Amino acid sequence: MTPAQARLAARQGPARPTSGQAPGFTQCNMITLPRDWAWDFLLFAQRNPKPCPVLDVTDPGSHRTVMAPDADLRTDIPLYRIWRDGVLTEEVTDATSHWAEHPDLVTFLIGCSFTFEGALMAAGIPVAHVDQGCNVPMFLTDRDCRPAGRMSGRLVVSMRPIPADRVAEAAMISGRTPAVHGAPVHVGLPEALGIADLQKPDFGDPVPVGPGQVPVFWACGVTPQAAVMASKPPFAITHAPGHMFVTDVPETRWQA
Amino acid sequence: MTPAQARLAARQGPARPTSGQAPGFTQCNMITLPRDWAWDFLLFAQRNPKPCPVLDVTDPGSHRTVMAPDADLRTDIPLYRIWRDGVLTEEVTDATSHWAEHPDLVTFLIGCSFTFEGALMAAGIPVAHVDQGCNVPMFLTDRDCRPAGRMSGRLVVSMRPIPADRVAEAAMISGRTPAVHGAPVHVGLPEALGIADLQKPDFGDPVPVGPGQVPVFWACGVTPQAAVMASKPPFAITHAPGHMFVTDVPETRWQA
Incomplete structure (x- = not known):
C-alpha cells in the first residue's frame, strides 16, 4: 500500500488503525485548534518534545500540508475526534463540516511511534x-x-x-x-x-x-488529546488514537 | 570554567566569544521579540529546525529560563545586539534598559553548534x-x-x-x-x-x-538574525554572533 492508497482507504472507509500501512513512510498524529489557541499549543509542544514532536504546522484555515501535498487533512485520516470544551463529543470519518465551523483552524502534525x-x-x-x-x-x-x-x-x-x-x-x-x-x-x-x-x-x-x-x-502523540481534555479549549479536532495521517515523507528523514 | 563562572564573566565583561567556555555544557543562541511576533518566529523555527532548533521559550516578559535557573537573560550574555525595524542599532554588554522598553518580550533559546x-x-x-x-x-x-x-x-x-x-x-x-x-x-x-x-x-x-x-x-543559529534583518520586526534583541548564552544543561542531553 502506498501513502496515497492508504489515504484513499481512509477517505473511503471503513475506519481502521493505520499501523503497518504504507511501510517506510511517516505517519502523524493530528490536532487542529482555533488560531487563538495555536501559540499555547505550539509552546506546549516545544516544551514537551518527546510526546509532541511537531513535524508540520499549517497556516490558519489551511487543510494542506507539505508532508503530503495532494492530501486533504479534513478527510484523509480514517477516524477523527471532535472535542468541545475538552469533551469528546463525536467520532467521524469525515471532518469537513466540523472544520468549516471555524475559519482559522491551525493544524499540527506530530510524529508517531x-x-x-x-x-x-x-x-x-x-x-x-x-x-x-x-x-x-x-x-x-x-x-x-x-x-x-x-x-x-x-x-x-x-x-x-x-x-x-x-x-x-x-x-x-x-x-x-x-x-x-x-x-x-x-x-x-x-x-x-x-x-x-x-x-x-x-x-x-x-x-x-x-x-x-x-x-x-x-x-505518545495522544498526549495532546489528554491536554485537550485537561485544558478545555472551546474546539478541537484530533485523529482517533491509532488512526493516523499517512504522509509521503520517507521514515529515513528522521534518522539522526 | 563552570557555566555560572562563564555567565559571571559575561556579566562583568569584557565581551568575548564563548566557544570553548564551560566545556560539556550547552550554549545557546538568543533572540527576544515582542509577543505579537512570537508566533511567527516560533513557526519559522519549527519550519527550519536545522538552523533554528528551539531549546527553550520564556513566558512573555520573563528573563528566566529553565536551562539556567539562576541566570538573568538581560545581562548574562557577553554581547547583545539591539535591532529596530530590522536594522542593527547598537551592541551592548547589558541589555536591561533595552529589555525594559517592551513589557511582553518572548525569548527563544536556540541550539548552538x-x-x-x-x-x-x-x-x-x-x-x-x-x-x-x-x-x-x-x-x-x-x-x-x-x-x-x-x-x-x-x-x-x-x-x-x-x-x-x-x-x-x-x-x-x-x-x-x-x-x-x-x-x-x-x-x-x-x-x-x-x-x-x-x-x-x-x-x-x-x-x-x-x-x-x-x-x-x-x-547556524545566527539565521534568526538574518531573518530579523529581512523581516524587520519593530524591535528585537539578540546575542552577538559567537557570544552565546552558557546554560547549566549538559551537552549529553542532546545525544540521539
Missing part, C-alpha cells in the same frame, strides 16, 4: 500489536507535562512488550529517530508511571506481555 | 577557530528558509575546515545531536551555497582552510 516500528521489525524485534493486527495500547500516566499558557496535561505513553534481550537494541534503534518520539521514556515497572493494569489501556487495545518480555513505554 | 565541538575535539578532530582562539566564521548563504507569516530570510551557516579523512566522522558525530544543528548541511563547494570568498565571512572571524582540509558547513 509507528514510524520506527518498521526499523524494529527489520531488526527482528517483534512488534506485538502489528503481529496481532490490533491497535497499540496507550496509557495516561501520572507524569505532568510542562505547561504552556492555558495548555497542560499528563504524559500519554504507548507500550510494546519487548523480549528482555532486545530491549537495549529497541532503545537504540528508536533513539535514532528523536523526531518521532525517539528512545523509550520508561522501561519496565508500569506502576512507577501510575499504570495500574497493563491489560486495561486508556486508548487502543490490550496486548499481553509474554514470558521473557518487558513492557517498554514510549512517549 | 559549539555544543558538539567538544565531541569533535574528544575524537581528535581539530576545531580550527578554537585552536586559533577566534570566533567561528559564519556565512549568509543564498538558500531561502521556509517562511512563516511575516518571518523569512536566508540560511546562515558556520564553517569548520576538517581534514578530508575525518569529514565522515565529523558528520556522524555532529549528526548524533540534531537538537544543536546536527549533521552538516553541506560539505565542500562554498560556491554552491553562494559563498564567494571563504576568507570574508559575514559574521565572526576568517579561518584558513589548510591543505588536505575540506570546508564543512553547519546550519
Whole structure:
C-alpha cells in the first residue's frame, strides 16, 4: 500500500488503525485548534518534545500540508475526534463540516511511534500489536507535562512488550529517530508511571506481555488529546488514537 | 570554567566569544521579540529546525529560563545586539534598559553548534577557530528558509575546515545531536551555497582552510538574525554572533 492508497482507504472507509500501512513512510498524529489557541499549543509542544514532536504546522484555515501535498487533512485520516470544551463529543470519518465551523483552524502534525516500528521489525524485534493486527495500547500516566499558557496535561505513553534481550537494541534503534518520539521514556515497572493494569489501556487495545518480555513505554502523540481534555479549549479536532495521517515523507528523514 | 563562572564573566565583561567556555555544557543562541511576533518566529523555527532548533521559550516578559535557573537573560550574555525595524542599532554588554522598553518580550533559546565541538575535539578532530582562539566564521548563504507569516530570510551557516579523512566522522558525530544543528548541511563547494570568498565571512572571524582540509558547513543559529534583518520586526534583541548564552544543561542531553 502506498501513502496515497492508504489515504484513499481512509477517505473511503471503513475506519481502521493505520499501523503497518504504507511501510517506510511517516505517519502523524493530528490536532487542529482555533488560531487563538495555536501559540499555547505550539509552546506546549516545544516544551514537551518527546510526546509532541511537531513535524508540520499549517497556516490558519489551511487543510494542506507539505508532508503530503495532494492530501486533504479534513478527510484523509480514517477516524477523527471532535472535542468541545475538552469533551469528546463525536467520532467521524469525515471532518469537513466540523472544520468549516471555524475559519482559522491551525493544524499540527506530530510524529508517531509507528514510524520506527518498521526499523524494529527489520531488526527482528517483534512488534506485538502489528503481529496481532490490533491497535497499540496507550496509557495516561501520572507524569505532568510542562505547561504552556492555558495548555497542560499528563504524559500519554504507548507500550510494546519487548523480549528482555532486545530491549537495549529497541532503545537504540528508536533513539535514532528523536523526531518521532525517539528512545523509550520508561522501561519496565508500569506502576512507577501510575499504570495500574497493563491489560486495561486508556486508548487502543490490550496486548499481553509474554514470558521473557518487558513492557517498554514510549512517549505518545495522544498526549495532546489528554491536554485537550485537561485544558478545555472551546474546539478541537484530533485523529482517533491509532488512526493516523499517512504522509509521503520517507521514515529515513528522521534518522539522526 | 563552570557555566555560572562563564555567565559571571559575561556579566562583568569584557565581551568575548564563548566557544570553548564551560566545556560539556550547552550554549545557546538568543533572540527576544515582542509577543505579537512570537508566533511567527516560533513557526519559522519549527519550519527550519536545522538552523533554528528551539531549546527553550520564556513566558512573555520573563528573563528566566529553565536551562539556567539562576541566570538573568538581560545581562548574562557577553554581547547583545539591539535591532529596530530590522536594522542593527547598537551592541551592548547589558541589555536591561533595552529589555525594559517592551513589557511582553518572548525569548527563544536556540541550539548552538559549539555544543558538539567538544565531541569533535574528544575524537581528535581539530576545531580550527578554537585552536586559533577566534570566533567561528559564519556565512549568509543564498538558500531561502521556509517562511512563516511575516518571518523569512536566508540560511546562515558556520564553517569548520576538517581534514578530508575525518569529514565522515565529523558528520556522524555532529549528526548524533540534531537538537544543536546536527549533521552538516553541506560539505565542500562554498560556491554552491553562494559563498564567494571563504576568507570574508559575514559574521565572526576568517579561518584558513589548510591543505588536505575540506570546508564543512553547519546550519547556524545566527539565521534568526538574518531573518530579523529581512523581516524587520519593530524591535528585537539578540546575542552577538559567537557570544552565546552558557546554560547549566549538559551537552549529553542532546545525544540521539
